[in-house]
Each structure stands twice: as C-alpha cells, then as structure tokens.
Amino acid sequence: MRAVVQRVRWAKVSVEHELVGAIENGLCALVGVGTDDTEADADALADKVSGLRVFEDEAGKMNLDLLATRGSLLAISQFTLFGDARKGRRPSFSCAMEPVRAQELFERFCGRSRELGLSVETGRFRAEMLVELANDGPVTLLIDTKKQF
Numbered sequence: 001m002r003a004v005v006q007r008v009r010w011a012k013v014s015v016e017h018e019l020v021g022a023i024e025n026g027l028c029a030l031v032g033v034g035t036d037d038t039e040a041d042a043d044a045l046a047d048k049v050s051g052l053r054v055f056e057d058e059a060g061k062m063n064l065d066l067l068a069t070r071g072s073l074l075a076i077s078q079f080t081l082f083g084d085a086r087k088g089r090r091p092s093f094s095c096a097m098e099p100v101r102a103q104e105l106f107e108r109f110c111g112r113s114r115e116l117g118l119s120v121e122t123g124r125f126r127a128e129m130l131v132e133l134a135n136d137g138p139v140t141l142l143i144d145t146k147k148q149f
Contacts, residue, residue, distance in 0.1 A: 001041045001105065002081045003143045004030040007054050011074045011133035013123040020129075021121035026071030027052070028133050031109060032081030033102040034095055034146070041145040042105045046112035049073065054139050062139075072119040076131055077106045099126055 005027055012022035029049055055064040055071065066073060079102065083091035097105070103125045113120050123129045 001034065001037045001045045001109065001145045002032045003045055003049065004078070004081065005049060005052065005141045005143060006133065007136045007139035008074075009134040009136045011131070013074065013076055013121075013132075014130045015124045015127045020124050021074055023072035023074045023119075023121050025069065025136075026066060026073055026119075027054075028074045028076070028131070030076050030078040030081060030131075031106055032078050033097040033105045034082050035097050037097060037105055037145070039105065039108055042108040043112050044145050045143065046109050046116060048143055048145075050113055050116045050118055052141070054141070067117050072121065073113055074121045074123075074133075075106070075110050075113070076123040076129065077102070077125050 008026060008028045010024050011028040013020055027049065031045070050067065051065050053065050054062050055069045057063040079093060079096040082096035083093055084095060085091040096102070106125060110120050110122055123131070
C-alpha cells in the first residue's frame, strides 16, 4: 500500500457538494492499494501513519505523533497512487487492486488506525471527491509498505 501523508491545519472532503469528512489539526492520508497488498500491508501502514512523529514539541522539534497531539486522520482512497506514467501520456492503473478487495484493505487500514486510538474521518470509496486542505509546514511524506520502513 502507498500513502501520501500531509500534516494539515484542517482538511475536508466532499462528494456532490455534501461534506462527508472533515478534521482540524492532524494528517490527511491519500491511500492507494496495489494488486499484491494484503491485510499485513494495511496494518503496517496504519501503524506507520499513527506513529509518525511530525508534530512539533515545546522545543520546536518534530517529536510528537497524532495521539500525543490529539490530532485526527482524514483518510482518502486514491487508486491513482498506483498509476504508471512511464510509457506514453496516459497512465496505466494495472498495478492498482480491483475495487472490492481494495475497499476491504482501505477499510482495514482505517479500522486499525481507530484501534490504535486515532480519530478517523474518510471520504467515500469510488466516489468523485473534492478534497481541500491547508498543508501545515508544509510536511508531506510518501510511504510505501513494499519498501523497507
């Protein structure tokens, strides 16, 4: 699984002009599921995101994670993270997992994040979404469970 994780002051997601998820101070994670991902990848990604020490402590050092700051997570499914644009101009999405199984693993990621104590909001799987956010820092990280942490 892959995620683009941004530290945010606020983030929200709407579907057809309806607000479906919103957070203040936390992380916005765009999450993609690949064809060879498993439950172990979903759990590992949740563990990694929940423990990211990207929030500043009293000394101004990035030493705090979401739980320590009482921040929230906005998780958005994003199959295009597995887009391959190396050939031609139209990306191929053949490395993205089929939607039914991808949704199961995305929901497992969200469920595991909640088990770890995070407040989690989400978009709507397979919907055309409008995501708005204020990137704080900016702090943006790319995480891939197939690469060594």
